[in-house]
Amino acid sequence: MSNEQAKAEMVELLDEMRSQLREVARIQRERALITGRATVRKRVTVTTDANGIVREVRFGSRIADLSYAEIADALVRASGDAAADAARQVHELMAPLQRQRSGMPVLSDLVKGAPDIRAVLPPLTGELPPHEDSQQLCAEDIRDRDPGAMFRESGW
Template identity: 35%
Template sequence: MANEFIKGELASMIDEFQAQMSALADVHHRRAQLTSVGTALQKRVTVTLNADFVVIETRFVDAEDLTHDELAKAVTEAAQEAAAELSRKSAELMNPLRERRGRMPKMSDLIEDLPNLEDRLPELIPASLAPPNSIERQHHDPGMVFTDVEELEDLRPGRISADDW
């Protein structure tokens, strides 16, 4: 009896998986058509990104009086604005798939003592928007630090030879 229930649930999951793959293909097609525009300096600088966050157009209007530094800062600002908007559009496009997936039973619901692997996914750390040589980028996370280590004495005078081993 329990076996039949699991078989039915697995068959249902396979059907739902196939439906999701079809919906995912449609989302991928629509995502590929996305673009996003960011502006700066009262729309004197405009940057357009495609769905892969690649700059596909940059426009300047009445920018002759701007310095190179002002233009560079404005292009960066416009590109960041476009990227934020593109992220929002992409997430909005994916929301129906996420909701649909959330309604599906997890394997851990079907098999006793199977851990929910989604709970083990690491949290996404947002990338810094700071320029390459900024103070924010100079203070880096050292990553893993090992504290339970044993220091070994280096007995070699400078070169490793067969006699040292």
């Protein structure tokens, strides 16, 4: 490969990296606006942020028709469904960048001993760290929990 050709490929690769960094910044801004929403039993609606953290719970006008255990079960199910909705939206938002990134050449293919450019780009996990003021539950916490237990134990 000629020196001029190598320079041209390097410039193209660096332009691509800059473009991807701008795209990552755009995705981060859009991701911050994602909310998941789910309604269970037409009476319990939960809204989560992109991390699946519950941000709002609304009860319908006929919530009193349900027992505490039914309300708790609906709340847990709606929370899980809302988190899954948010995760799906995050995945869809990130998919084009994931595909583009997988096709990027490795810099060391162009310049012997050079680092892999993908190593300096932010990871595309789709997750952001949780807010310091919130407690994040994992899926097992929700799935394995007896939905009405905390209401029965507290005498609610």
